[in-house]
Amino acid sequence: MQCHHYDAGRCRSCTLLEVAYPTQVADKERHVRELLEPVLGERAHDVAWLPPVTSAEGGFRNKAKMVVTGSVDAPVIGILGALPFGEAGGVDLTDCPLYPQVLQAAFGPLAALITRARLEPYDLTPSRARVTPRDAARRGELKHLLVTVSPAGELLVRLVLRSQEPVARLRKHLPWLQAELPNLAVLSVNVQPEHKAVLEGELEIVLTERQTLPMTLDGITLHLRPQSFFQTNTDVAAALYRQAREWVDDVAPAGLWDLYCGVGGFALHCAAPGRSVTGIELSAEAVASAEVTRGELASASREGAAAMAGVRFAAGDATAFALGASPDDVPELVIVNPPRRGIGPELAEWLETSSARWVLYSSCNAVTLARDLEHMPSLRPAQARLLDMFPQTRHYEVLTLLTRA
Structure with a gap:
C-alpha cells in the first residue's frame, strides 16, 4: 500500500508499511507461535494451525x-x-x-x-x-x-x-x-x-x-449503538465469526457462554436450535443492541425462532458472572473475547477448574493470551487461526479452540 502521508513523514501509524504484506502475515503467525510454544511445551506440536485469514491492504477500516x-x-x-x-x-x-x-x-x-x-x-x-x-x-x-x-x-x-x-x-x-x-x-x-x-x-x-447502525455479516444484522464496540475490519470480523461458528458446530455443545459478548457477534452466530446461549457484556448499550438483533432473528423465520429460543443477554462483569454461577449452570463451551489485557488469572483459573469442556478464546493480544494459558494447563489448544484484522501494524487477532485434556 502506498501512502503519501507516510512518505512525507506526516504519519507513521502504519509501522509495517514498508514490509511486503505476505511477510507481515508470516511474521505475525511466527510471533504468536513463538509466544505460545514456551507455555505449551511439547503440546505446541499438537495445535492444528489453519491458514491465516488475510485482509485487503488498504480501504479496510470501518x-x-x-x-x-x-x-x-x-x-x-x-x-x-x-x-x-x-x-x-x-x-x-x-x-x-x-x-x-x-x-x-x-x-x-x-x-x-x-x-x-x-x-x-x-x-x-x-x-x-x-x-x-x-x-x-x-x-x-x-x-x-x-x-x-x-x-x-x-x-x-x-x-x-x-x-x-x-x-x-x-x-x-x-x-x-x-x-x-x-x-x-x-x-x-x-x-x-x-x-x-x-x-x-x-x-x-x-x-x-435512528439510534443504531446496522452491520450485516453473513445474513446476521448486528445493531451498533454509539458506545458499542465493533471490530474495525468488517470482512475479517465476518471471517472470525464464521470460523467460530464452524468450530462450535463441530463440537456441538448443548450450551455456551459468550463472555465479553459486545453486540452479540459470537453468541448470535453460534446459536442453534436446542442450544442455550448466554451473552455477558459490561456495556448495557451493547446488550441492548444484541437484544434487538436477537428479536429480529427470532421473528424473521421459523428457523430463526428455533435458534434464538435459547439465547439471552445480560449486562455484567464477565469474571463476576462466571465466579458467581452455580456449577450446575456451567455450559460445555465458553467463548471469551476480552480486551487487550486478556481475561486475567481469576477468570482463567476459574475456567481451569470448571466443568467446561471447551473454551473458544478470541485474542487481540497474544502476549496476554499466552499469560492466560499458563493458568489453564488442562485446557489445551487444539486448533488455532491467525486473522489479520490490522494490516500495516504488528497487531492481529488469533482464534484458539481449547479442549479439556
Whole structure:
C-alpha cells in the first residue's frame, strides 16, 4: 500500500508499511507461535494451525477516530503532529488510504458542519513559554470526530464535545447534514468534559431518529449503538465469526457462554436450535443492541425462532458472572473475547477448574493470551487461526479452540 502521508513523514501509524504484506502475515503467525510454544511445551506440536485469514491492504477500516484541530473556519481532521516549541499541530488524514472511499467522502460535509455549527476545536496547544501538559490552553468544544461505516455504506457519526452547549446548534443544522450525507444513519454527541487521556465520556445524546447502525455479516444484522464496540475490519470480523461458528458446530455443545459478548457477534452466530446461549457484556448499550438483533432473528423465520429460543443477554462483569454461577449452570463451551489485557488469572483459573469442556478464546493480544494459558494447563489448544484484522501494524487477532485434556 502506498501512502503519501507516510512518505512525507506526516504519519507513521502504519509501522509495517514498508514490509511486503505476505511477510507481515508470516511474521505475525511466527510471533504468536513463538509466544505460545514456551507455555505449551511439547503440546505446541499438537495445535492444528489453519491458514491465516488475510485482509485487503488498504480501504479496510470501518472506523475513523479523528482528532479535530485548526479553527472553526478551517478545521483539520486527522491526528496531532509535532511542531516547534513542543506545540501540537493537526495533520489532515481525511484521505488516509486505510479508509474506504465512502468514509473519506464523509469528511468534507462533516468539516462543513463544524464551521456551520461553530464548533470550536478543543485547543490542547501549550504555550511557548511553558510546555507542560497543564499549561495547555484548554479552550474550545470539539475534541474528536468518530465515524463508523457499515457494509451497506451507512454512517454512524459521533462528535466528542466538552459540553452540551453546542447541541441546539447541531440540531438546527442536522437537516442540512442529512441532505449533504444521505447515508448518515446516526448522529450523536458524546460529552467528555474532563481534560485527560480518555477518548469519550459516559453521556451520549443521539440527535437522529435512528439510534443504531446496522452491520450485516453473513445474513446476521448486528445493531451498533454509539458506545458499542465493533471490530474495525468488517470482512475479517465476518471471517472470525464464521470460523467460530464452524468450530462450535463441530463440537456441538448443548450450551455456551459468550463472555465479553459486545453486540452479540459470537453468541448470535453460534446459536442453534436446542442450544442455550448466554451473552455477558459490561456495556448495557451493547446488550441492548444484541437484544434487538436477537428479536429480529427470532421473528424473521421459523428457523430463526428455533435458534434464538435459547439465547439471552445480560449486562455484567464477565469474571463476576462466571465466579458467581452455580456449577450446575456451567455450559460445555465458553467463548471469551476480552480486551487487550486478556481475561486475567481469576477468570482463567476459574475456567481451569470448571466443568467446561471447551473454551473458544478470541485474542487481540497474544502476549496476554499466552499469560492466560499458563493458568489453564488442562485446557489445551487444539486448533488455532491467525486473522489479520490490522494490516500495516504488528497487531492481529488469533482464534484458539481449547479442549479439556
